[in-house]
Amino acid sequence: MKHYDFEISLFVDGELAEEDKEKLFAHMAACKECRNTFEEYLRLKEKSKDFFIQKMDKLKNKDAGKNKFYKISFYASAAAAVILIMLLAGGKERTAYIAKTEVKYDTVYVSEKSESAGQIKKLPAPQAVKKKETSKQDEDSKIIEYVMSLPSEKITEADLVKQENGSM
Amino acid sequence: MIFEKKRSAKELFQTYSGDVFNYSLSILKDYDDAKDAVQEVFIRFIKSEETFRGECSYKTWLLTITRNYCYRKSEGKSNQLQKIDGALPNAYEMNIDSSISLNDALAELSKDEYEIFYLREYAGYSYLEIAEILKISVDNVKVKLYRVRQRLRKYLK
Numbered sequence: 001m002k003h004y005d006f007e008i009s010l011f012v013d014g015e016l017a018e019e020d021k022e023k024l025f026a027h028m029a030a031c032k033e034c035r036n037t038f039e040e041y042l043r044l045k046e047k048s049k050d051f052f053i054q055k056m057d058k059l060k061n062k063d064a065g066k067n068k069f070y071k072i073s074f075y076a077s078a079a080a081a082v083i084l085i086m087l088l089a090g091g092k093e094r095t096a097y098i099a100k101t102e103v104k105y106d107t108v109y110v111s112e113k114s115e116s117a118g119q120i121k122k123l124p125a126p127q128a129v130k131k132k133e134t135s136k137q138d139e140d141s142k143i144i145e146y147v148m149s150l151p152s153e154k155i156t157e158a159d160l161v162k163q164e165n166g167s168m
Numbered sequence: 169m170i171f172e173k174k175r176s177a178k179e180l181f182q183t184y185s186g187d188v189f190n191y192s193l194s195i196l197k198d199y200d201d202a203k204d205a206v207q208e209v210f211i212r213f214i215k216s217e218e219t220f221r222g223e224c225s226y227k228t229w230l231l232t233i234t235r236n237y238c239y240r241k242s243e244g245k246s247n248q249l250q251k252i253d254g255a256l257p258n259a260y261e262m263n264i265d266s267s268i269s270l271n272d273a274l275a276e277l278s279k280d281e282y283e284i285f286y287l288r289e290y291a292g293y294s295y296l297e298i299a300e301i302l303k304i305s306v307d308n309v310k311v312k313l314y315r316v317r318q319r320l321r322k323y324l325k
Contacts, residue, residue: 009314013288015295040321044270045289047324051274052194052290059193059202 004034012041177214180226185210187227187291188234194286195238205241209234228300235301270323281316288313 007024010016016024028034185206192205212233220229268276277285287298299306 005318006310006314009317010310013295013313015310037321040324041317043324044317044320047270048274048285048289048320051271052286056190056193056290059197059199062199 001031003031003037004028005037008034008038008041012038012045177210177217180213180230181210184227184230188230190291191231191234191287192238194290195235195283196242201241205234205238208237212237224300225297228297231297231301232303268323270320270325273320273323277316281312284309284312285316 004024004027007016007020011021011024028038188209189202189206192209193199193202196202196205209230213230216233220226224232274282274285284298284302287293287301293301295306295309298309302309304312
């Protein structure tokens with residue numbers, strides 16, 4: 001029986017004429033050897049391509065050795081830029097946060113001195129804060145005490161306002 | 169006229185400089201030489217553009233120039249190399265049917281076989297393009313590729 005190795009070689013390259021394809025398929029359906037050849041040619045094609053790709057990459061990368069310093073410095077500066085941007089972005093956020101706490105404290109300091117400092121009562125709702133002259137130290141200790149006595153881990157601005165009013 | 173010529177050369181450079189470079193690299197096997205070759209090929213192309221009669225595509229014409237240039241350039245080199253390489257085939261013949269890997273077999277292909285296989289498997293050119301570049305007939309391309317495959321299939325594991 002005639003084998004179709006030559007036609008298979010054309011077929012794996014996509015260069016076999018349409019009318020010959022039918023003949024080849026019909027033959028391959030019956031011929032195990034030609035199916036085997038077909039499979040081998042496909043594998044050969046794949047492996048050869050890998051071989052060339054590897055070889056060409058190697059040749060291209062030979063030059064990379066010469067310019068390695070520039071490449072490394074390029075990547076290093078790129079990395080440095082990324083880190084710098086991240087730091088800048090991070091710094092911005094932190095500043096914003098500090099500004100927030102400052103605002104909180106501003107609210108806290110607008111408070112009234114209580115005569116029964118230390119005794120803490122909670123009011124159901126925050127009321128308008130009246131301003132009174134008070135020593136800063138007293139106020140601070142009061143706030144700290146109150147904060148320490150809070151059961152929850154989360155202290156909100158409202159809690160602080162409550163405390164100030166509660167000791168009225 | 170001059171402007172047009174320049175522009176078309178530029179377009180061709182943008183489209184095909186990669187192909188020219190890879191082909192040069194496959195023949196010259198040196199990065200810097202291949203880069204020089206790209207420049208040289210396009211200079212030659214611009215100089216000889218008027219003689220182009222459209223018998224083949226610009227691509228194959230460029231690659232033909234590439235081939236001519238690279239082989240002339242590697243002639244001096246290969247003369248030196250052949251003396252060294254001469255000892256190798258014998259060493260391989262001794263253990264030809266033992267454990268030569270496919271990659272070894274591919275590396276051992278003759279210059280012509282290597283080139284045609286490169287053009288087909290790496291560059292992916294059609295038989296017609298290969299025939300034009302190598303200045304052989306399409307039937308010849310078919311036969312050559314078939315023979316290379318028949319030889320290499322033994323080394324598949």
